[in-house]
Amino acid sequence: MQYLLMLYVNETGWTKLSNAEQEQGVAAYTAYTEALTKAGVLKGANRLQPSASATTVRSTNGKTQVLDGPYVDSKEQLGGYYLIDAPDLDAALSWAARCPAVGHGVVEVRPLWVTSA
Numbered sequence: 001m002q003y004l005l006m007l008y009v010n011e012t013g014w015t016k017l018s019n020a021e022q023e024q025g026v027a028a029y030t031a032y033t034e035a036l037t038k039a040g041v042l043k044g045a046n047r048l049q050p051s052a053s054a055t056t057v058r059s060t061n062g063k064t065q066v067l068d069g070p071y072v073d074s075k076e077q078l079g080g081y082y083l084i085d086a087p088d089l090d091a092a093l094s095w096a097a098r099c100p101a102v103g104h105g106v107v108e109v110r111p112l113w114v115t116s117a
Contacts, residue, residue, distance in 0.1 A: 007106075
């Protein structure tokens with residue numbers, strides 16, 4: 001089953017880190033990505049641009065509205081994701097617990113909706 005691991009972090013925290021701390025962070029995420037790849041569970045991953053670059057589209061009373069910025073204002077922002085293929089939720093949660101984001105944010109684990117092709 002495929003699961004999306006959504007990484008929510010305070011995106012302003014990165015700029016407050018020293019160069020050495022940033023290097024440690026990059027190394028941690030690189031090692032985590034390599035572990036997912038080596039285990040054969042990684043299906044995709046990427047980092048997102050800052051939430052200020054987001055555009056939100058909604059429909060109200062049949063009229064489409066396009067708004068600059070994210071949908072919600074929160075302390076933590078969706079900063080990236082990993083798409084994994086794990087045998088069950090327990091395995092997906094185990095991978096989420098190993099993600100570096102849990103040390104400075106949260107990782108939401110959500111199964112993908114299975115549709116027939």
